[in-house]
Amino acid sequence: MAFPTLPVSLTCLTLLVLLSIAMAADNNSTATGLILLNCGASSQNIDDSGRTWDGDSGSKFTPSVKGVATNASYQDPSLPSRTPFMTARIFTSSYTYSFPVSPGRTFLRLYFYPRLGPHLCPISTSE
Numbered sequence: 820m821a822f823p824t825l826p827v828s829l830t831c832l833t834l835l836v837l838l839s840i841a842m843a844a845d846n847n848s849t850a851t852g853l854i855l856l857n858c859g860a861s862s863q864n865i866d867d868s869g870r871t872w873d874g875d876s877g878s879k880f881t882p883s884v885k886g887v888a889t890n891a892s893y894q895d896p897s898l899p900s901r902t903p904f905m906t907a908r909i910f911t912s913s914y915t916y917s918f919p920v921s922p923g924r925t926f927l928r929l930y931f932y933p934r935l936g937p938h939l940c941p942i943s944t945s946e
Contacts, residue, residue: 821938824904839913846918851923852920852925854880854918855870855871855872855873855903856872856873856874856875856878856880856903856916857872857873857874857875857902857903858875858903858906858907858908859874859875859888859889859890859906859907859908860872860873860875860876860886860888860902860903860906861874861876861877862874862876864901864902864903865901866898866899866900866901867901867902868899868900869898872902872903874906875908876888880916880917880918881916881917881942885910885912885914886908886910886911886914886922887908887909888906888907889906889907889908889909890905890906890907890934891904891905891906891907895932898932903930904930904932905932907932
């Protein structure tokens with residue numbers, strides 16, 4: 820009994836091509852949509868995972884950097900990396916970072932390292 824090899828081979832080849840196209844589209848959307856901005860940093864930094872973070876000073880996402888850049892004086896040893904947790908930018912008035920996004924769903928992840936300074940009280944902040 821002979822099996823029909825041509826239709827099976829053609830079906831497998833078609834599925835392989837479709838899978839490759841889907842994977843390429845997924846990789847391109849991730850690569851073009853990934854923005855890693857290290858607030859308070861003046862240059863690029865690489866975290867312990869090998870990701871490159873751009874500093875917000877001179878960034879295309881911050882038209883004119885205002886505020887004060889600062890570094891944390893203490894690093895919690897449980898943190899996975901110094902970047903992006905050890906720098907911050909403190910604003911005393913409203914400020915906006917502007918990110919271009921495509922229509923549709925966007926995943927936004929913010930990283931924060933809690934720190935209170937002698938003149939900073941989060942309870943007394945207002946808009």
